[in-house]
Amino acid sequence: MRTFTSLEEVVAAAGEELGTSQWLTVDQERVDQFAEATGDHQWIHVDVERAAQGPFGGTIAHGYLTLSLLPVLGTDVFALETPGAKLNYGVNKVRFPQPLLVGKRIRSHIAIGECTELPAGLQMTLKHTIEIEGEAKPACVAETVVLLLP
Numbered sequence: 001m002r003t004f005t006s007l008e009e010v011v012a013a014a015g016e017e018l019g020t021s022q023w024l025t026v027d028q029e030r031v032d033q034f035a036e037a038t039g040d041h042q043w044i045h046v047d048v049e050r051a052a053q054g055p056f057g058g059t060i061a062h063g064y065l066t067l068s069l070l071p072v073l074g075t076d077v078f079a080l081e082t083p084g085a086k087l088n089y090g091v092n093k094v095r096f097p098q099p100l101l102v103g104k105r106i107r108s109h110i111a112i113g114e115c116t117e118l119p120a121g122l123q124m125t126l127k128h129t130i131e132i133e134g135e136a137k138p139a140c141v142a143e144t145v146v147l148l149l150p
Contacts, residue, residue: 003079007122007148010082014115014124021076023105023133024069026061031102034065061100066140067091070128073108084149089123091144098137105133113143121149 002018004010028048035041043050044060051059080086100106113125123145130140 001077001079003081005081007082007150010080010112010122010124010148011115013112016112018110018112019077021073021108021110023107024073025105026065026069026100026102028059028102031059031061031065034062034068038062038064040064056099056101059102061102061139063094063096063140066096066100066106066130067094067142069106069130070108070142070144073106073128073130074110074126077108077110080146080148082148084121087147087149089145089147091142092125094140094142096140098132098135098139100132100139104135106130106139107133118147121147123147 002013004013031045035046040062044054044056045051045062046059048059107130109129109131111127113127115125116123126144126146128140128142128144129138132139
């Protein structure tokens with residue numbers, strides 16, 4: 001695990017691969033809880049019997065559920081212990097190349113992209129690739145943006 005304690009350390013790491021998280025199984029309970037929290041109860045995510053007859057042979061995780069797992073997967077790879085607040089500033093790009101079948105395991109490969117000084121602080125991009133165990137294509141590729149306040 002890589003720990004950053006200063007904004008200068010973050011800037012110096014721009015362009016570096018940070019590492020890969022542990023595997024995480026995405027089970028039906030997690031998918032159902034996400035559906036409940038978001039109100040997205042589409043059958044392909046929550047109706048196990050109907051989804052078994054559908055295009056993927058089972059339920060699939062919501063794309064936004066996969067995206068929402070970036071922070072927990074990231075805790076295996078790096079920590080930002082810089083002095084100020086750390087704010088989710090947005091997402092530049094997100095793609096879901098492969099459906100994530102419920103019951104599969106995923107892990108995240110993370111790299112630091114660009115670091116840009118702003119009047120409010122340091123803007124850092126993180127590049128995430130969410131690999132599905134045994135699949136050629138990732139479940140999610142995302143470039144997130146974090147604002148680190150001094």
